[in-house]
Amino acid sequence: MTAFSSGFLGKAGRLLMAAATLGLVGTDIHAASASELAKDLFGGKRLPAAIAPASYGFYSKGCFSGGVAIATDGPTWQAMRLSRNRRWGHPKMIALIEKLSREATADGWPGLLVGDISQPRGGPMLTGHASHQIGLDADIWLTPMPDHRLSPTERENMSAVSMVNEKTHRVIEKRWTPAHTRLLERAASYPEVERILVNPGIKKKLCDTVTGDRSWLRKVRPFWGHDYHFHVRIGCQAGSVGCKEQDPTPRGDGCDKSLAWWFTEEPWRPATGPAKPRARDIMTMSSLPKACRAVLDAPSPTSEAAVTYHGPGGSEYAATPAPQAPAVAETPVITDPGVPAEANAFAPRPSVDIPLPRPRPANK
Numbered sequence: 001m002t003a004f005s006s007g008f009l010g011k012a013g014r015l016l017m018a019a020a021t022l023g024l025v026g027t028d029i030h031a032a033s034a035s036e037l038a039k040d041l042f043g044g045k046r047l048p049a050a051i052a053p054a055s056y057g058f059y060s061k062g063c064f065s066g067g068v069a070i071a072t073d074g075p076t077w078q079a080m081r082l083s084r085n086r087r088w089g090h091p092k093m094i095a096l097i098e099k100l101s102r103e104a105t106a107d108g109w110p111g112l113l114v115g116d117i118s119q120p121r122g123g124p125m126l127t128g129h130a131s132h133q134i135g136l137d138a139d140i141w142l143t144p145m146p147d148h149r150l151s152p153t154e155r156e157n158m159s160a161v162s163m164v165n166e167k168t169h170r171v172i173e174k175r176w177t178p179a180h181t182r183l184l185e186r187a188a189s190y191p192e193v194e195r196i197l198v199n200p201g202i203k204k205k206l207c208d209t210v211t212g213d214r215s216w217l218r219k220v221r222p223f224w225g226h227d228y229h230f231h232v233r234i235g236c237q238a239g240s241v242g243c244k245e246q247d248p249t250p251r252g253d254g255c256d257k258s259l260a261w262w263f264t265e266e267p268w269r270p271a272t273g274p275a276k277p278r279a280r281d282i283m284t285m286s287s288l289p290k291a292c293r294a295v296l297d298a299p300s301p302t303s304e305a306a307v308t309y310h311g312p313g314g315s316e317y318a319a320t321p322a323p324q325a326p327a328v329a330e331t332p333v334i335t336d337p338g339v340p341a342e343a344n345a346f347a348p349r350p351s352v353d354i355p356l357p358r359p360r361p362a363n364k
């Protein structure tokens with residue numbers, strides 16, 4: 001047994017009760033701080049909420065409890081940009097990244113460089129991503145893992161290599177390899193993966209070259225950025241009654257007029273008119289599901305090591321099943337008319353094939 005399972009799960013019942021109490025009284029105690037920006041509160045947390053794993057709200061407006069960290073190093077991965085403290089996710093997300101790293105290695109990819117997942121308790125971030133808020137999103141670099149262990153400094157400063165020509169929006173042919181395609185296919189093969197976001201040039205490359213089974217292309221969606229990493233999103237997990245599902249991806253492989261739109265001038269046209277505020281700059285605690293207050297106030301685990309996931313990733317990694325427990329409290333998702341939908345890069349799209357223009361997000 002690891003420190004995680006003996007120290008953390010053993011107290012789960014008591015912590016659950018504490019959190020439920022916090023949830024009941026939280027709004028009174030914290031009424032005065034409801035106008036504080038959620039990004040400041042969540043961005044200041046160094047450790048997760050040591051209660052049962054559950055996601056609350058939506059990918060671009062929510063939080064999560066029971067987070068675990070992916071280890072900085074595994075047999076088949078290395079985590080990047082450690083100073084950001086965004087190695088945290090729902091246990092199912094972390095388990096999935098580890099699985100992908102093992103299976104991708106078996107496919108011939110040298111190992112994963114793991115980018116941002118979530119903050120310890122999720123929520124909006126001080127910088128970067130609009131989504132990644134509920135522990136179910138992860139960025140994986142399209143750069144193969146080097147054959148040596150990177151130093152902390154290298155992990156901060158090493159540049160990722162863009163796969164896409166930013167003028168033509170097409171893949172740079174000499175950089176794209178069949179191994180990149182296999183990696184994306186492997187990621188898309190998992191039933192829990194609902195979406196993979198890539199640059200439109202990468203989607204086009206797949207559309208033009210994948211033969212045989214093309215059904216997995218349905219999950220691979222074009223989006224701004226995502227030229228040096230891809231973004232894996234899994235669905236709401238069991239025990240997360242407050243987690244809001246995203247719309248299913250449209251039928252078909254997506255190699256159609258919705259993709260052709262990306263190769264017009266329109267998506268790349270600079271926005272006109274007054275700049276709209278970013279969602280994270282206006283989201284307060286009252287913008288988020290009520291349960292996020294309890295998540296914020298929940299006790300921390302004893303240490304980061306106690307909540308670093310050690311799945312079946314290699315001989316030194318003892319198998320520890322991901323914790324399963326009921327959610328802390330049932331929370332309706334609050335829609336906040338104060339936050340414009342288009343301010344969220346991953347806000348639900350209108351149900352039309354062609355994406356509408358929106359401000360280009362700075363979530364590289």
Ligand SMILES: [Zn+2]
Nearest residue numbers: 137138139231
């Ligand atoms: Zn991402």
